[in-house]
Amino acid sequence: MQKTTLKSYFPILSWAGEYNRDVLFSDLLAALIVTIMLIPQSLAYALLAGLPPQMGLYASMLPLVAYGIFGTSRTLSVGPVAVVSLMTASAIGHIASAGSVSYIEAALLLAFLSGVFLLGMGLLRMGFLANFLSHPVIAGFITASGIIIAFSQLKYILGINAHGENLFALLHSLYASVANTNFYTVAVGLPTLIFLFWVRSGLKPLLVRTGLSDKAAAMLAKTGPVLGIIATSYAAYYFELGSKGVVLVGEVPTGLPSFQMPKLGHDAWRELMLSAVFISIIGFVESVSVGHTLAAKRRQRIVPNQELIGLGAANIAASFSGGYPVTGGFARSVVNFDAGAVTPAAGMFTAVGIAAAAMYFTPYLAYLPKATLAATIIVAVLSLVDFSILKKSWAYARSDFIAVVTTLVVTLIMGVETGVACGVFASLALHLYKTSVPHMAVVGEVPGTEHYRNINRHKVITHNHILSLRIDESLYFANAGFIEDKVYELVDACSDIQHVILMCTAVNEIDLSALEVLESINLRLKDSGIKLHLSEVKGPVMDVLAHTEFIKHLSGQVFLSHHLGIQKILAKQKSADTQKVQDWNI
Structure with missing residues (x-):
């Protein structure tokens, strides 16, 4: 040595x-x-x-x-x-x-x-x-x-x-x-x-x-x-x-x-x-x-x-x-x-x-x-x-x-x-300019696969009550405000949204300023009856989030994969609809 x-x-x-x-x-x-x-x-x-x-x-x-x-x-x-x-x-x-x-x-x-x-x-x-x-x-x-x-x-x-x-x-x-x-x-x-x-x-x-x-x-x-x-x-x-x-x-x-x-x-x-x-x-x-x-x-x-x-x-x-x-x-x-x-x-x-x-x-x-x-x-x-x-x-x-x-x-x-x-x-x-205005894309399922791509570039499957949003940058103080405004803009544009899933494939870090913004987004969406979920969070990022109050108060879930999250939400929605039909028949 x-x-x-x-x-x-x-x-x-x-x-x-x-x-x-x-x-x-x-x-x-x-x-x-x-x-x-x-x-x-x-x-x-x-x-x-x-x-x-x-x-x-x-x-x-x-x-x-x-x-x-x-x-x-x-x-x-x-x-x-x-x-x-x-x-x-x-x-x-x-x-x-x-x-x-x-x-x-x-x-x-x-x-x-x-x-x-x-x-x-x-x-x-x-x-x-x-x-x-x-x-x-x-x-x-x-x-x-x-x-x-x-x-x-x-x-x-x-x-x-x-x-x-x-x-x-x-x-x-x-x-x-x-x-x-x-x-x-x-x-x-x-x-x-x-x-x-x-x-x-x-x-x-x-x-x-x-x-x-x-x-x-x-x-x-x-x-x-x-x-x-x-x-x-x-x-x-x-x-x-x-x-x-x-x-x-x-x-x-x-x-x-x-x-x-x-x-x-x-x-x-x-x-x-x-x-x-x-x-x-x-x-x-x-x-x-x-x-x-x-x-x-x-x-x-x-x-x-x-x-x-x-x-x-x-x-x-x-x-x-x-x-x-x-x-x-x-x-x-x-x-x-x-x-x-x-x-x-x-x-x-x-x-x-x-x-x-x-x-x-x-x-x-x-x-x-x-x-x-x-x-x-x-x-x-x-x-x-x-x-x-x-x-x-x-x-x-x-x-x-x-x-x-x-x-x-x-x-x-x-x-x-x-x-x-x-x-x-x-x-x-x-560098600050590029990362402060990160690319964000609404994504949908590519038919026949478990992959999710930009709805403006591909023919994909989407669901009116689910907003799947991919963030192509780490979250830090310089772009936290931009991301928050973008989420609210997309949510306000559609009154049917019940779930927002942030796809974190490209997120390598979340600093304290960005964490506070996520807490704010979670609270505001919760007050509006909308659940916030995260998907594909990287291990080191998850290790940090696990020691915060954010995960405890998250209105939704953290999914291992985005496809798995979509399927769980759809399955739960189907189960809830079935229960409503049964209750009506009774």
Whole structure:
């Protein structure tokens, strides 16, 4: 029992014992490919977060090792991602100027707070909280964030100064500065942008035509950003573009990060706390979504609560090793999966590859134009923009459409943090709305069966003196009043009703407010000469009701099945009618 518990908290123990040479080879190959992809991404996302480029590399080392020990996904690749990088910049942008010591300290603290929050949720088994953010809301938020990120990087493509936390502020700032466009920078950024867009769709077919296998061509096509970095860095060095106004990355410290405790006494820790919560929730939802998708393809599973612990450990590791908030990235994880990664060791080997790059590759980054990194970001985030969710939600449910549009518009107009808050509110409001106006159906017997269905959808048998009402939702304070009004409305519409049976097939819970409403319904119907019955009450609900006065004062009965209840009422009615005939004959 102790061994099982230990494995549940340290998933590495579940796969490390089965590790062999074949698995090692697969993981090493996947790590090599992901490392090549992750180097430009790490640098670019650090730029997006307003941090020195080396912090992107630092955030791709120790966090991968920590997740490999505590995470349950075999193929999830943890590190900096676009949306979390944007949220990091938004959270600490008003605290200090980008790149300053105070700004870096705030980023480290933000990673630590995110890690502690995630770890705490995992230990308390609170992974269910992420369910309060619906998929449509998340899709709307990510789409809006992708648009904001893409426009925020245009300043690097144009070589101008612009700023803003929302789309309109960015557009206004870009418009005001567009006259100062540096055409040398455009000459670097625009061709790189076009090349990277072409790489996504055109490089793979080209490689296949040269004789490479489909899989090999797909893997090599992922190295497109690296080619862009090499080409533009060489161009910047050869043509001395730095002296012509092209902004370069500049000198990047060589070596591994120093390990130090984040500054817990930072003046802005209270302001960062709420941002850490938002970043944690968004990161967790994105990570678990990717993890579930990839695990299902191999008939594996992930444990959401343990994923919280794994991501929490990764963020704490980032805070101690010079990084910033991280989570599971969709693009990297898919590449890791397609490259044949078998275990989280692939992520650990990737961390070693990133560490090697930090030790030996960084001197070559001095001539890297920031326009190249901006182009990398734009191409990456535009794949996140998905307007099809608007059409899908409109066709499926208007309430989901309203939630998507609200989140998307608020994020674009007011920024990412307000957008996240709006998304959480929209998700909760959507849930409350749907459950506060539950579907209720008058049902009748399907001829020749013991099944009961909606009288408006099926040809069924009904009885004038019996109202069979199915409630398709748990009963709680938000919908109790609606249910009460609906019962009275249906009873008042028919003067022949002598019995009301509430079919409770879908009722999983009845809270105290709903119980009081049931007592009120029972009393009012009893005064009108109508009996109230319940049918198909679930065991846990019945256990609670059994300890209340409601069951003792119920005017009718609780039936095991709805059909049985109808038959008993009809039999009793027939017996009563027969007795009346006998009395009349006498």
